[in-house]
Amino acid sequence: MLMGVHSEGIFAAACFPLLLTMVLFLGPLIQLLMDYSWDFNDGLKMFLDPRCWGQCLVDIRWMRNQVVAPLTEELVFRACMLPMLVPCTGLGRAIATCPLFFGVAHFHHVIELLKFRQGTVAGIFLSAVFQFSYTAVFGAYTAFIFIRTGHLIGPVLCHSFCNYMGFPAMGAALEHPQKLLVFFFYVLGVVLFLLLLFPLTEPALYGPLALCRLARPENGASVCT
Numbered sequence: 001m002l003m004g005v006h007s008e009g010i011f012a013a014a015c016f017p018l019l020l021t022m023v024l025f026l027g028p029l030i031q032l033l034m035d036y037s038w039d040f041n042d043g044l045k046m047f048l049d050p051r052c053w054g055q056c057l058v059d060i061r062w063m064r065n066q067v068v069a070p071l072t073e074e075l076v077f078r079a080c081m082l083p084m085l086v087p088c089t090g091l092g093r094a095i096a097t098c099p100l101f102f103g104v105a106h107f108h109h110v111i112e113l114l115k116f117r118q119g120t121v122a123g124i125f126l127s128a129v130f131q132f133s134y135t136a137v138f139g140a141y142t143a144f145i146f147i148r149t150g151h152l153i154g155p156v157l158c159h160s161f162c163n164y165m166g167f168p169a170m171g172a173a174l175e176h177p178q179k180l181l182v183f184f185f186y187v188l189g190v191v192l193f194l195l196l197l198f199p200l201t202e203p204a205l206y207g208p209l210a211l212c213r214l215a216r217p218e219n220g221a222s223v224c225t
Contacts, residue, residue, distance in 0.1 A: 001210040003079040004152030008207035016200045017145045017154035021161055023196060026189030028168045031182050070159035077102045077139060078146040078155050086214045091147055091223040099139025103132040134167060147223055148201035150209040 022029065056062045077098060085094040142155035168186070176182045203209050203224055212224035 001150070001208075002083045002214075003075075004146055004150060004155075005079070006151070006207075009149070009205060010151060010153060012205045013149045013151035013154045014157060016205065017149060018157045018161060020193065020196055020200045021158045024189055024193040025161075025165055025168070026192065027173065027182060027186030028165055030185040031169070031173055031176065034176075034178065034182070065163045066160045070156045070163060073102070073105075074142060074146075074152060074155045074159055077105070078143055079152050082143060082146060082211060083214065086147075086211050091212070091215045095140055095143045095147065095223070098143045099136040102139035103136035138162060144223070145201060147209070147211050148203055149206040150203070150211065151206060 056066075081098050081101065082094055085098060089097060138159075142158060145154050145158065146152065173179060173182045173186065203212075209224055215224075
């Protein structure tokens with residue numbers, strides 16, 4: 001249970017954190033819908049078509065980004081690391097500390113870019129700092145979800161969704177023909193996310209929280225209630 005693998009409250013743990021993350025990405029999702037004239041029925045047929053999923057499962061890059069990386073990274077940096085940090089640091093400091101390891105783990109991209117000389121040294125390191133920043137923020141978010149829900153499945157699904165969406169294309173949004181409408185949904189998504197963050201991660205929805213029992217009461221009250 002400490003690693004977030006149990007059945008109690010699993011349906012809520014799979015749905016609500018993912019819904020919350022989709023709310024945060026409301027602007028990019030609306031922008032995506034506006035830029036592509038998708039038919040709902042065609043999209044639904046494609047989603048339910050086993051052949052479509054079969055093509056994804058044999059795509060190594062898709063499997064890495066949507067399945068392997070979310071599962072292994074959340075297992076290591078949330079399910080394994082947080083139970084070790086919480087008794088030593090408390091819940092709040094664990095949420096802040098754990099993402100730093102997660103961010104540093106992505107610095108291997110710098111080595112790849114330098115090795116293949118894909119850009120200037122200054123540009124590569126600026127890119128690395130930017131990537132470290134948003135991966136650390138994302139890591140804090142999934143650590144928060146893991147502690148509040150007590151489940152691993154929520155962080156894994158959120159990680160997979162964010163890998164699919166990528167970082168919001170703010171430049172494209174500012175140049176969009178309907179940029180005011182797009183900007184409205186970007187702001188609305190952030191506002192709704194902040195309003196729903198605690199209600200949709202209410203611990204009472206998910207069963208007992210094993211990690212909260214590891215922390216001293218003064219270090220866990222604000223996160224676990």
